[in-house]
Amino acid sequence: MAELWVVLQEQEGLPPEYNQEVLAEAKEVAAQYPGQLQLCAVQLRAPLSSPVEKSTVPFFKAVVPERLYVLEHPALGRYTTEGYVAALSWLIRERTPALIVTSATVNGQDWAPRLAAQLGLPFVARCLRFALEQEALLALRALYGGRAYVQTRTRLGRQPALVTFAPGTRGTPPMTGSPAVGLPMPEVITYQPSLAFEERNPSLQHLGIEAPSAEEVELEAAEKIVAGGRGVGREGFAELAAFARLLGAAVGASRVATDRGWVEPERQIGATGKSVSPRLYIACGISGAAQHTSGIREAQTVVAINPDRNAPIFALADLGLLGDAREILRHAMQLLQEESVGV
Numbered sequence: 001m002a003e004l005w006v007v008l009q010e011q012e013g014l015p016p017e018y019n020q021e022v023l024a025e026a027k028e029v030a031a032q033y034p035g036q037l038q039l040c041a042v043q044l045r046a047p048l049s050s051p052v053e054k055s056t057v058p059f060f061k062a063v064v065p066e067r068l069y070v071l072e073h074p075a076l077g078r079y080t081t082e083g084y085v086a087a088l089s090w091l092i093r094e095r096t097p098a099l100i101v102t103s104a105t106v107n108g109q110d111w112a113p114r115l116a117a118q119l120g121l122p123f124v125a126r127c128l129r130f131a132l133e134q135e136a137l138l139a140l141r142a143l144y145g146g147r148a149y150v151q152t153r154t155r156l157g158r159q160p161a162l163v164t165f166a167p168g169t170r171g172t173p174p175m176t177g178s179p180a181v182g183l184p185m186p187e188v189i190t191y192q193p194s195l196a197f198e199e200r201n202p203s204l205q206h207l208g209i210e211a212p213s214a215e216e217v218e219l220e221a222a223e224k225i226v227a228g229g230r231g232v233g234r235e236g237f238a239e240l241a242a243f244a245r246l247l248g249a250a251v252g253a254s255r256v257a258t259d260r261g262w263v264e265p266e267r268q269i270g271a272t273g274k275s276v277s278p279r280l281y282i283a284c285g286i287s288g289a290a291q292h293t294s295g296i297r298e299a300q301t302v303v304a305i306n307p308d309r310n311a312p313i314f315a316l317a318d319l320g321l322l323g324d325a326r327e328i329l330r331h332a333m334q335l336l337q338e339e340s341v342g343v
Contacts, residue, residue, distance in 0.1 A: 001035070001036060001037070001038045002033075002036060002037050002038070002097070002098040003037070003038050003040045003067075003095065003097040003098060004026055004029060004030050004037050004038065004039055004040065004097065004098060004099045004101070005040050005041070005042050005069075005097045005099070005100045005101065005160075006019070006022050006023050006026050006039070006040070006041045006042070006065065006101050006102065007041075007042045007044075007088065007100060007101070007102040007108075008041055008042065008043050008044075008102075009102065009103055009105055009107060009108060010043075010045070018103045018105065018167050018168075019103065020062055020063060021103075021165070021167075021168075021169065021170040022101055022102065022103050022165050023039075023041065023062075023063040023065065024062065024063050024170060025101070025129070025130070025165060025169075025170060026039055026101050027039055027063050029099075029130065029131055029132060032131070032132070033132070037098065037132070038066050038067065039065045039066055039067075040065050040066065040067040040068065040069060040097070040186075041065040041067075041068045041069070041186065042068075042069045042071065042088070042091065043068060043069070043070050043071070044071045044073075044076045044083075044084060044087055044088075045070065045071070045072060045076055045077070046072065046073065046074055046075075046076055046077030047072045047073075047074065047192070048072075064184055064185065064186055065186050066186055066187065067186050067187045067188075067189065068186040068187065068188045068189070069091060069095070069189050069190075069191065070188060070189070070190040070191070071087045071088075071090075071091060071191050071192075071193060072190060072191070072192045073087060073192065073193060073195055075195060079107050081110055081111050081114060083195065084107075084111040084115075085111055085114050085115045085118060086195040087193060087195060088100075088111075088115055089115065089118060089119060090191075090193045090195070091191065091193070092119065092160065094191075096158075096160065097160045098132070098156070098160055098161075099132065099137065099160055099161050099162075099163065100121075100160055100161070100162045100163070101130070101162075101163045101164075101165055102163075102164055102165070103164065103165055103167050104125065104126045104164035104165060104166050104167060105167060106221060108164050109125070109126075109164060112125070112162055112164050113125070115162065116162045119159070120159065121159050121160060121161060121162045122137065122154045122155075122156065122159070122161040122162070123161070123162045123163075124137065124139045124141070124152060124154060124161070124162075124163050124164075125141075125164050126141060126142070126164055126165075126166045127139040127140060127141055127163050127164065127165055127166060128140045128141060128142060128149070128166055128169050129169075130163050130165070132156075135155070135156050136153050136154060136155050136156055137153070137154040137156055137161045137163070138151060138152070138153055138154075139151065139152045139154070139163065142166070147271075147275075147294075166277070167277070168277050168278075168279060168298065168300050169298075217249075217250035217251075218250070219250055219252055219266075219267070219269065219274050219276050220274060220275075220276060220277075222249065222250035222276065222278050223249075223278055223279050223280070224244075224247055224248060224249035224250065224278055224279065224280045224281075224282075225249055225250050225251075225252045225269075225276060225278045225280070225281050225282070225299075226240055226243060226244040226247065226249045226250075226251060226252070226282045226284065227251070227252030227253055227254065227269055227281065227282065227283050227284065227286060228240045228251075228252075228253055228254070228257055228262075228263070228284045228285055228286070228325070229253070229254035229256055229257055229283070229284070229285045229286030229287065229292070230254065230256045230257065230285060230286075230287070231284070231285020231286070231287075231306060231307065231324075231325055232257070232262075232284050232285040232325055232326065233262075233285075233326075234260070234262045236284075236285070236325070236326045237251075237253075237257070237262050237263060239326055239329055239330065239333075240284060240325075240329060242333065243329045243332065243333050246333055246336050246337070247336070249278075249280070249282070250278075251263070251267060252267055252268075252269045252276070252281075253267045253268055253269065254268070254269070254270065254286050254289075254292050255268055255270055255272060255273065255291060255292065258273070269292060269295040269296060270291045270292040270293075270294060270295040271290075271291045271292075271294045271295065272291065273295055274295060275294070275295045275296075275297070275298070276295060276296060276298070276299065277298035277299060277300075278299055278300070279299075279300045279301065280299075280300070280301050280303070281296050281299035281301065281302045281303070282303045282304075282305070283296075283302065283303070283304045283305065283306075283313055283317070284305045284325035284326075284328075284329065285305065285306060285325040285326075286304070286306070286313055287306065287308070287311045287312060287313060288304070288306075288311055288312035288313025288314070288315070288316060289312065293312075293313070293316055296316075301318050301319075302316055302317045302318050302319075303317060303318065303319045303320075303321070304316070304317035304319070304320045304321065305320075305321045305323065305325040305328050305329075306320075306321075306322070306325065307322065307323055307324055307325075309322055
């Protein structure tokens with residue numbers, strides 16, 4: 001039976017629902033070929049003393065694969081490009097799946113194209129949907145910052161195809177609590193491969209992790225964005241940036257704010273700026289003109305703060321707060337600071 005693999009990702013800060021949404025999408029594809037295509041997951045990790053079943057619980061609260069391949073090696077305890085590529089190359093040669101899928105996170109976009117190039121695999125990046133049909137891979141992708149869409153057809157041969165799935169596409173809600181009662185556990189197969197890159201000095205070494213400031217986080221990669229517009233004013237952006245740092249979010253802006261020089265042009269979101277897809281988007285003092293909202297169509301949750309109850313942004317928002325954005329942000333910052341110190 002052919003196998004469809006979902007490569008799980010466990011890096012620090014990655015929302016667990018990203019793995020869930022890839023599993024859910026892959027399950028729908030596998031369900032179209034009952035008895036022919038088996039849904040499998042792949043976990044890369046350092047050897048652990050705890051049972052494998054306990055270590056995989058966070059992944060399998062909604063969708064459970066039929067089989068789980070666990071690759072254990074000391075070099076896989078922390079993400080490295082060489083480690084992931086070497087381990088997955090080894091497993092692909094052992095098992096030869098039909099299709100490999102992973103989330104298009106920062107790390108996923110790093111190792112996936114390198115793995116495809118090393119093994120000569122067909123590769124499709126940041127898919128919104130994918131399907132198998134008549135020995136071909138069909139994939140839907142966004143172009144021009146989400147302003148256009150294209151469906152690609154990739155011919156499949158003896159080699160598996162590799163796909164990265166755009167995070168947040170399915171809008172999967174956070175998975176909390178324990179797994180559902182009676183949910184079956186997958187068959188677990190553990191490997192401890194010998195990785196070839198150990199024989200030479202690695203080209204990349206882990207030195208440390210340093211989080212960028214709110215003003216430096218790339219908007220396209222941000223999980224949270226706090227954006228300001230005309231209603232915030234030049235002085236208000238300093239407060240907005242302070243709130244963003246406290247929240248661990250990136251700073252964005254409307255066209256009015258960048259045109260007036262309150263924020264650098266690279267922070268602009270909208271038709272003439274950047275299209276973003278954060279899990280949380282907080283629009284402060286932004287009216288909600290079509291020029292701006294076209295850039296936040298893929299945001300999962302939108303919070304709007306505006307003193308004008310007729311502002312168009314409220315029609316798009318999941319939560320609307322009526323009032324002055326600067327006053328609301330100050331109050332929110334105070335609450336966050338009190339919570340952080342346990343007051």
